Each structure stands twice: as C-alpha cells, then as structure tokens.
Amino acid sequence: MSSNNEVPKFGLLVPSTTEQAVSLLTQYGGQAKIMSGGTDLLYTMKNGVKYKTPEYVVDISGLPLNYINYDATDGLRIGATTPIASIASDPNIAQYYPVLNQAANTVAAPQLRNQGTAAGDVIQDTWCWYLRNNYPCWQNGGNVCFGVLGDNRYYQSIFGGRLTYAVNPGDTPVAYFALNADVAVQGPGGTTNMPISQLLPGEAIVDGKVKENSLQHNEMVTEIHVPPPPANSKSSWYKVRARQSFDFALASAAVVLTFNGSTISHASLVLGGVDVAPHRATAAESYLVGQSLTPSTIQEAAVKAVEGAAPLTTGTGNSFRVFLTQGAVTKALTLLS
Amino acid sequence: MNRRKFLKASAISAGVVGLGGIALSAGNNSTVLEPPTQTVPSTSNADPFALQSITLNINGQSYQVGVEPRDMLNNVIRDYLGLIGTKRPCNRGECGGCTVLIDDVPHMSCTYPAYRAVGHAILTVEGYNVDPVLNAVQQAWVQADSGQCSGCQEGQVMAATALLKSNPNPSLDEIKFAMSGNICRCGNYAGIIAGIQLAAQNLQGGSA
Numbered sequence: 001m002s003s004n005n006e007v008p009k010f011g012l013l014v015p016s017t018t019e020q021a022v023s024l025l026t027q028y029g030g031q032a033k034i035m036s037g038g039t040d041l042l043y044t045m046k047n048g049v050k051y052k053t054p055e056y057v058v059d060i061s062g063l064p065l066n067y068i069n070y071d072a073t074d075g076l077r078i079g080a081t082t083p084i085a086s087i088a089s090d091p092n093i094a095q096y097y098p099v100l101n102q103a104a105n106t107v108a109a110p111q112l113r114n115q116g117t118a119a120g121d122v123i124q125d126t127w128c129w130y131l132r133n134n135y136p137c138w139q140n141g142g143n144v145c146f147g148v149l150g151d152n153r154y155y156q157s158i159f160g161g162r163l164t165y166a167v168n169p170g171d172t173p174v175a176y177f178a179l180n181a182d183v184a185v186q187g188p189g190g191t192t193n194m195p196i197s198q199l200l201p202g203e204a205i206v207d208g209k210v211k212e213n214s215l216q217h218n219e220m221v222t223e224i225h226v227p228p229p230p231a232n233s234k235s236s237w238y239k240v241r242a243r244q245s246f247d248f249a250l251a252s253a254a255v256v257l258t259f260n261g262s263t264i265s266h267a268s269l270v271l272g273g274v275d276v277a278p279h280r281a282t283a284a285e286s287y288l289v290g291q292s293l294t295p296s297t298i299q300e301a302a303v304k305a306v307e308g309a310a311p312l313t314t315g316t317g318n319s320f321r322v323f324l325t326q327g328a329v330t331k332a333l334t335l336l337s
Numbered sequence: 338m339n340r341r342k343f344l345k346a347s348a349i350s351a352g353v354v355g356l357g358g359i360a361l362s363a364g365n366n367s368t369v370l371e372p373p374t375q376t377v378p379s380t381s382n383a384d385p386f387a388l389q390s391i392t393l394n395i396n397g398q399s400y401q402v403g404v405e406p407r408d409m410l411n412n413v414i415r416d417y418l419g420l421i422g423t424k425r426p427c428n429r430g431e432c433g434g435c436t437v438l439i440d441d442v443p444h445m446s447c448t449y450p451a452y453r454a455v456g457h458a459i460l461t462v463e464g465y466n467v468d469p470v471l472n473a474v475q476q477a478w479v480q481a482d483s484g485q486c487s488g489c490q491e492g493q494v495m496a497a498t499a500l501l502k503s504n505p506n507p508s509l510d511e512i513k514f515a516m517s518g519n520i521c522r523c524g525n526y527a528g529i530i531a532g533i534q535l536a537a538q539n540l541q542g543g544s545a
Contacts, residue, residue, distance in 0.1 A: 011385025012406035042448050043429050109518025111445045245517040
C-alpha cells in the first residue's frame with residue numbers, strides 16, 4: 001500500500017519569475033509540476049496517483065500573479081495565482097461578470113476558495129474517483145476507462161468520450177467559456193495567447209500521455225483574460241450539486257445573453273460538469289437568438305441544450321444528469337427573465 | 338511502514354508547547370511524532386528535498402521546527418508540536434475539520450504546506466486565551482450545546498471565528514455560506530448555527 005495519507009517526498013523548487021518557473025519545468029523534464037494553491041495537486045499526491053505525482057514541485061504561489069484588473073475597454077485580467085475567493089468577492093466582477101462571480105462563489109468550500117487559485121480551477125485534474133484512487137486508467141498509464149464500466153453517476157460525461165469520459169470539474173472555466181475568455185500560456189519560447197477552448201479541448205495527448213488540458217510539461221498558465229461584457233448583456237450561473245453546501249457540479253449552466261429590447265440578439269450557453277470539457281450548447285444558442293425569455297422559450301432552450309446527449313448505459317448509467325442539465329439551464333435562464 | 342518514527346511519549350508535548358500555562362493532557366496512549374531534526378539551511382535550490390528549519394507563529398507563540406517540503410501545516414502542528422486540538426478527519430480538504438486561521442483567513446491545514454505558513458499568524462483552537470473572538474465562540478459553543486462527537490467541532494469553531502472576525506453580525510444565510518466548508522456527520526447544524534448566533538450576540542455586548 002502506497003502513501004494513502006501523506007504527501008510523498010518531493011523536491012521543492014521556488015522560482016522568482018515565471019521565466020525561471022518555466023526553465024525549471026524544462027530542466028526537470030516532466031518530473032516537475034507547477035503548484036499554485038495546491039488543493040488539487042496535494043490531494044492527488046496523497047492518494048499516490050502514479051501518473052499525476054511529480055518528483056519536484058515548482059511552487060509559484062510567491063510569483064506576482066495575484067491580481068485582478070478590470071478596464072472598460074480591455075476587459076478583465078486575472079493573474080494565475082489569484083485566489084478564487086478574490087474572484088468571488090471582486091466588486092467589478094460582480095458588476096460586469098455576474099456569471100463569473102456566481103460561479104466562483106460555488107467553487108468548493110470557503111477554505112478551499114481561499115487557497116485554490118484562478119488557473120488551478122481551470123487546469124485541475126478530473127475528480128473521477130477511479131483516477132483519484134490510482135486506478136490504471138487512460139490518464140494513469142492504463143488502457144481502460146473505469147468510469148464507463150463502473151459507477152459513472154457523478155463524474156462521467158453524458159455527451160460521450162473517447163479515451164476518457166471524466167468531466168472537467170471546474171466551475172469558473174464554464175463561466176470563462178461562456179464569456180469567451182482567452183488564456184496566456186508561458187513556455188520556453190515566450191507567451192502565447194489562446195482561447196480557453198484550446199487549453200481545455202476535452203482530451204489532449206501530450207508527450208504520449210492522455211490529459212485534459214493541452215499544456216506541455218514546460219508550460220504554465222499565467223493569466224486569464226475576459227473581454228469586456230457586450231453592451232446590453234446579462235449573465236447568470238446555476239449549479240446542481242448532490243450536496244448543496246460543498247460539492248462538484250452534477251450539472252451546471254453559464255449563460256451570457258445580449259438583448260435588443262427584450263429580444264435576444266446573441267446567446268452564449270455553456271454546460272459544466274457534464275462533458276470532458278465545458279460544453280457549448282450550440283443548438284440552444286441559435287434557438288435563443290431572436291426569442292425573448294418566456295417560460296416556453298426557456299423550456300425549449302433547455303431541451304435543445306442537451307441535444308446530442310449520449311448518457312452512459314454501461315455501469316450504473318448516468319442518464320439522470322441529462323434532466324439535471326435541463327434543470328440547470330432552465331434555472332439559469334429564468335434568473336435572467 | 339514509512340519514514341516517520343513514532344516516538345512513544347506519554348505527555349511529552351505538554352511542557353514543550355506551553356499553552357499559556359494550560360496543561361495539555363496528552364494521555365498515556367497518545368503519540369507525538371518526532372520532528373525532523375537534521376536541518377539544512379534553506380539556500381535556494383541547494384537541495385530541493387532538504388529539511389528546513391522554520392519558525393511558525395502559532396497562537397502568538399514562536400515555534401521553531403524542522404519540516405520537509407511535503408509536511409502539511411496539519412502534520413506540523415499536530416504531530417511535531419503536539420497541538421492536537423486541530424483535527425485531521427479526512428486529510429483531503431473535503432471536510433473542514435482541520436480548519437485553522439492563517440492571518441484570520443480560514444484554511445484547511447491538511448492541505449496547506451507548512452513552509453508557506455512562515456511569516457503568517459496561525460490561530461488554532463488552542464488559542465482562546467489570545468483571541469477574544471475565538472474565546473467567545475468557544476463559550477457560546479458550550480452554552481448553546483453546539484458540539485456533539487467532536488470530530489468536526491474544532492474546525493467548525495475556527496470557521497465560525499473567521500466569520501465573526503470579518504462579519505460580527507452575520508445573517509443566517511451568511512452563516513450557512515461561511516460554514517459551508519465544514520461538514521458535521523452528527524448533523525448538528527442547528528446547534529452549530531445557534532452557537533454562532535449566540536457568540537455574535539455576546540460579542541456585540543450581550544451577556545458574555
């Protein structure tokens with residue numbers, strides 16, 4: 001039995017710049033991992049998850065990446081190591097990006113929001129209990145997805161999968177998708193900006209390993225940028241949890257609607273906790289354009305939001321989450337009506 | 338089974354940690370872990386695995402202790418320093434039972450690297466004699482019968498203390514939100530809320 005309670009020995013590397021952090025990652029060639037808050041990584045290491053446990057940890061919590069800047073023309077910039085609690089309590093985010101404010105306030109627990117950080121919520125590993133308990137799945141050096149075969153009620157996709165069916169567990173990334181955010185990724189060659197959908201493609205194979213984000217071993221997220229909210233837009237968030245106080249999403253919905261009078265001129269609707277990456281509900285989005293929010297259009301949008309759902313029928317099955325997803329969409333849209 | 342040698346020491350911690358004169362009865366069956374003693378100066382990148390000698394400020398007192406990078410704050414305050422009031426129920430950041438305050442902000446100590454706590458003020462459930470809000474919460478806890486099995490109690494008390502420090506007069510919803518990271522398996526949430534409300538009332542100048 002490996003360490004089931006203690007963090008295994010690791011070497012601590014403390015860079016003083018992001019460039020140095022990246023060069024340490026390069027130097028240790030895949031044996032080192034970034035730690036910001038640590039709430040995800042330390043848990044994984046305590047459970048001894050083989051493919052996710054590094055020998056060296058690059059602690060970036062001291063880097064000057066803890067900031068939230070809002071500007072009406074540039075939008076919102078959030079540093080990688082900004083605690084979720086700061087996002088949850090920032091007045092500008094509350095005013096201009098209610099969907100992000102509300103999502104951040106439903107992340108985990110107050111204590112974990114004080115420690116967990118902006119970039120960590122985006123690139124944390126899936127919380128599939130098979131992976132977390134060191135089952136040799138695709139993400140952990142094996143060649144099977146235990147979620148498909150076993151108890152897949154909570155952590156597996158209802159929109160299908162390929163090598164992995166485990167869902168992206170974050171809440172704020174769902175809001176970032178709905179807000180069309182982009183991220184700055186620092187690597188050995190400098191900083192590149194990419195849409196968040198490129199960072200979280202659902203399933204990425206990097207250095208021969210199945211991962212849920214497309215970061216190379218020597219890349220790190222340094223900043224999340226959200227464009228200014230469109231004029232006459234409103235946004236909202238709803239998250240369904242098995243335990244309301246403190247839990248992952250069984251289903252969540254992030255909505256950003258732009259109005260022309262009471263008519264919707266643009267719709268952004270993204271589902272969380274139900275697909276290997278935040279899931280853009282394109283059919284519902286195109287349906288909503290030209291409509292106004294009434295109980296019947298909301299109901300129709302909720303039905304269209306789960307178009308293409310393919311819940312698992314093996315193992316326990318998870319089709320109940322299709323209905324929870326419809327409920328989340330209904331709630332989020334109703335909040336705006 | 339692992340690196341840590343268990344030092345069978347009946348009441349070794351009591352004299353060492355000195356809780357402001359309050360004797361901590363460790364009991365005959367309790368164990369205190371031997372802190373790592375072989376310290377290596379923490380020059381940058383000298384040896385990333387090395388033990389470091391760090392100084393922690395816990396409940397207003399300074400403690401010097403050798404820690405490895407992998408030592409969580411919970412390991413250090415419980416196992417090395419013998420401050421066993423802080424519990425370690427789940428050890429995964431899933432229950433809140435290990436909550437301590439770091440600069441008055443609640444954190445789960447089981448998931449907080451000890452080396453990060455250097456230079457910060459740590460408050461644990463033993464700090465009632467240095468923190469009036471913590472003291473008031475503990476007194477109200479007794480008066481309102483907020484405790485049951487004590488598995489989560491110390492974490493609940495610390496989370497409640499953090500709440501009342503930042504919001505002396507919280508509404509019911511604010512209490513529930515602030516306490517949402519602390520799970521009580523006895524289900525004594527009504528009692529816990531009553532204790533927090535009583536503490537708030539007492540601190541506002543009611544009968545203490």
